[in-house]
Amino acid sequence: MEKYVHEPSTRAQERGRRRRHLRHGVVLVLVTVLLAVAAFSGWMVLSRQWVIPGLDPEPRPVVDASCPQGKFSYAENNTVTVNVYNATTKAGLASTVASQLRDRGFKIGAVGNRRLGYNAEYGVVISGGFGRSEALSVQRNAAGLLYVTDTRRTDQTVDVVLGTRFKSLTDLSKVRKRNGTLNCLPEPASSATPTHTTTTSPTPMPTSPSSSKK
Known part of the structure; x- marks a missing residue:
């Protein structure tokens, strides 16, 4: 009687272990695939073979567009x-x-x-x-x-x-390591200075003296 009860119990436990091992294997495969996809996607984005709109940081706004004057030292x-x-x-x-x-x-x-x-x-x-x-x-x-x-x-x-x-x-x-000036981005073209036109009043025509009637 004890043998009859023990054997089905053992088989059930074995089946349970196999199912758990199968689930763990499936989860491990899925995790491995997801990691591989994530790594591949990251490499494609970093290498710019995939460009995701809005992902790249925008350049910081430049307030001072003028070129710095004077010479600067070469920093080590x-x-x-x-x-x-x-x-x-x-x-x-x-x-x-x-x-x-x-x-x-x-x-x-x-x-x-x-x-x-x-x-x-x-x-x-x-x-x-x-x-x-x-x-x-x-x-x-x-x-x-x-x-x-x-x-x-x-x-x-x-x-x-x-x-x-x-x-x-x-x-x-x-590479020159002397002091020097920076080679700058060209400054934005300034708007053209409007041409001022000088208007002159028309020169009055000379009037001849009127002759008196005789």
Whole structure:
């Protein structure tokens, strides 16, 4: 009698274990697939092969569009923190440039995608008023990038936004480490000065004296 009760119970437990193992296996497969899809989607977005509207951070508004006057010192590379953004469809461009800048001693902050927002085919270097020496150092290492002032920024970090014509950093042997001026984004064209026309009153015609009747 005990054997009869024990065997069905054992079989039921075995079936229960198999069902649990099956459920766990299905859940594990689903989780693995979801992680793989998420990783693939993230890579496609970061490499800009997929562009999701509204996902890229908007460029900060630039209040001061004028070019800073005077010369700035070249900040040592290891004192400069750079955020590198890819504004093109070239996969991995920001990561590649960030790695190259790191090899030159720059500190790398954020690396990702961003809309360019400026008329600059090679890209732009952005900093606040306190980061212009740092921006000069970055610009000397990445010739072709134009400088833009972000007046809302109060730190010394620098943003690099890479454009479609950017290829590579300036050859290290050609990097000038002297003081110098920033190569700026062209200022917006000012409205044409209206031409003032001077109007003159017509010159009165001379009148001949009237002859008296005789």
